[in-house]
Amino acid sequence: MTPPRRIRRRDCTVTGIWPAHVPALLQRIYAARGIDDPGLAQPRLAHLLPPDAMTGIADAAILLADAIAGGRRIVVVGDFDCDGATACAVAVRGLRMLGAGDVAHAVPNRMVHGYGLSPALVEELAALEPDLLVTVDHGIACHEGIAAAKAHGWRVLVTDHHLPGERLPPADVIVDPNLAGDGFPSKALAGVGVIFYVLLALRGVLRGRGAFTGPGPDLAALLDLVAVGTVADLVPLDANNRALVAAGLRRLRAGRGCPGLAALIEVSGRQAGRLTAADIGYALAPRLNAAGRLEDMAIGIECLLCDEPGRARELARLLDGINAERRGVQQAMVDEAEAAIARRGEFAATDATPAALCLFDPDWHPGVIGLVASKLKERLHRPVVAFAPAEPGSATLRGSARSIPGFHVRDALAALDAAEPGLIDRFGGHAMAAGLSLDATRFAAFERAFCAHAARSLDPALLQSLIDSDGELQPGEFDRFHAEALRDGGPWGQGFPEPLFDGEFALLDWRPVGQRHLKLRLRAEGRREPLEAIHFGGLDGAEPPSRMRLAYRLAPDDYRGGAAIQLVVEYREPA
The missing domain is CATH 3.10.310.30 (Diaminopimelate Epimerase; Chain A, domain 1)
Structure with a gap:
């Protein structure tokens, strides 16, 4: 029932002047993504857009600064996906770093409250006696819930990135880069990115009020969480988001991430020192998301807020178990859906x-x-x-x-x-x-x-299903040097896709791996040594053809180590 797919090659014409340390292959990859400036290929935090142009952000910073000065209770209301969970953790950690002495948090249960700040959730929040509610990754569509919160006499700050409707909810302040007329140049921030920007603005207000003897707390300590939420939510990785994600990955690779993320990296079998955006998307995010899908995202948020490594490992193992259950439920539902489609x-x-x-x-x-x-x-x-x-x-x-x-x-x-x-x-x-x-x-x-x-x-x-390819690899580019350059040349993700190549190969040998995967040994023209390849989900019951055209990624094979590489096949067809 899969429609035919067509491989389409990107234009990889290199322009601009590149430093000698950037391999020619990586220059072609960047060119195919519209990058001709080395500074934009891997932007740094110094290139971050300033927060000033975001509608409502100055008022939000003043609202929060006044709440901190008055010792008021701030309750952060998260959401039950990975973006919402990381945004909640960033808000709670960041507000405490900036001097808030009374910060609590809550998150809706999908099965009990439904999405976002609902009237049912508001009634439960009354027990916390909040003075100010801060929504993260939701709120722009929560008209009834915000009205109920206002009826209790609470102030409400909405921080969101979803598209607004024709009318806005009755919050005291709304910060959302997708509001009509908002001047912030990037509309691609995830919810966690929006609250991070609000904290940047808050630090500026507090600094102006003399709250710090120096420049104030280093909010870059939160970027590990910002990176995970941004990648998980599949927002486009424009230059601004790439700067945020890259900085967060550097913290995680250096072992400076929060204990909860360190524990999730460990339980997922990844190596912190080589962590990529793909590892976030395929290993960390699903384990956090599983809590909100099958159980209660409060477990995930507790893991992200936990500062005791032993307890963080316990929570990570619990999330890993929930994720295993999620995979089973998902596969059963997909099988049922495919059977229903076949019947139709x-x-x-x-x-x-x-x-x-x-x-x-x-x-x-x-x-x-x-x-x-x-x-x-x-x-x-x-x-x-x-x-x-x-x-x-x-x-x-x-x-x-x-x-x-x-x-x-x-x-x-x-x-x-x-x-x-x-x-x-x-x-x-x-x-x-x-x-x-x-x-x-x-x-x-x-x-x-x-x-x-x-x-x-x-x-x-x-x-028509298209596969966008970065063309063929040359025989001399099938090596560890280029595989590592591609891995480290990101972060890759939505809107800035991971390098993908295509070409024809001769099949030397094959064998099944597990129930769904296919291991291949291949020969590329012009190269004497065989190539190892893996096609996840590629076992279809038929013997692979003797010659095939593949769309694949080039990756270091860390399992075999040394100079080993492998091709990770995304698509194959007879040549």
Whole structure:
């Protein structure tokens, strides 16, 4: 049911003057990503955009500074994904570093409170007797919850990065770089990046009030958490985000990350000294996210706030166990979804297939539907919305949408909401990912409306699955030097993709690894030594062809060590 894919090579014409220590291969990679200035290839903290242009940030800093000066209780309200958890930890740690003596935190439970600052969560927060609520990674769509908080007499500061609706919630101050008219040059900050910027502004206000004898606390100590949340949320790694992530990775590689992240690195089997953005995305973030999906993100936040290494290891092991359970639930749901698609027969042929897909199963877990939608979107190259009951037996469905380039899924939901008021209860999100809720009786109507909107909006060419390649590697570039240069040339991620190459190879040998993976020994033209390759998820029951074209990454093989390298295959087809 996978549509055919086409490999498309990027333009790798090198421009600009590069230092001699930057390998020619890396220069080509940067050129293919529009970088012709060595300073922009790996930006440093000195290149960070100043916070001043962000709407509301000065008022937010004053609000927080006054709360600190008055000894008021500040309650940080996080969210149940990795961005929200790291943002909560950054806010709590940062406020305490800056002199706040009474800081508490809370996070909604997905199954109990639903998303964000809801009225139900507000009623529970009353026991904490807050004077000021600070939302992180949410709030821009929490109209009812913020109104309920204001009714208690609390002040509310919203820090968010999601797209706002037509009207804003009744908060005292809102900081969101995506507000209409906001002058901050980068709209790609994650929620954790927004609260980090608010803390930078707060430090400036406190410094102006004479709160510090010197420049004040070094907030760079928080960048390990900022890096993890930014990578995990899949926001575009523009120059500003790359500077934040790179600085955070340097702290983690140097062993200066917080104990919770150090423990997560250990339990995931990664090496701190060689940690990459991909390790964050594939190893650390899933273990944190699993808590919010299946249990309670309070466990993840406790891990990130823990300063005792032994307790941090206990929490990391608990998160690792929850993540193992999540993987099992996810695989079962994906298998069920693929079986349902096969029964429908819509993807049996590659022509006349639907432009989008909506799926619902009454037994699915609402914390895992986003992962199911993401897996199917990757496989089918279509926008996908997966639904589950908000809780067992509930008449309310929770949906998670994932999209493809060229189809802004949050705007699509807004268009449906405007065309058919009442169809969707609530929604929010980004271009590539969004969430929504609706009554179960309206699922069929939503499915028709969403798929019809996608069919009208999507150019059929956008439904062709493309693999963007950085071209062929030369025989002399298959070595450890170039593999390490590529690994360390990032951080790579959303909007600044990890280098991917393509080429034809002769198959020398192959064997299965586990139940789903494929190990290959290959010969490249012009190279005498064979190449080792691994294709994760590539075992399909058929013998690989004797010659094949591959799209692959070049990586150091740390398992074999020494000068060993391997190709990590992303896609293969007969040559």
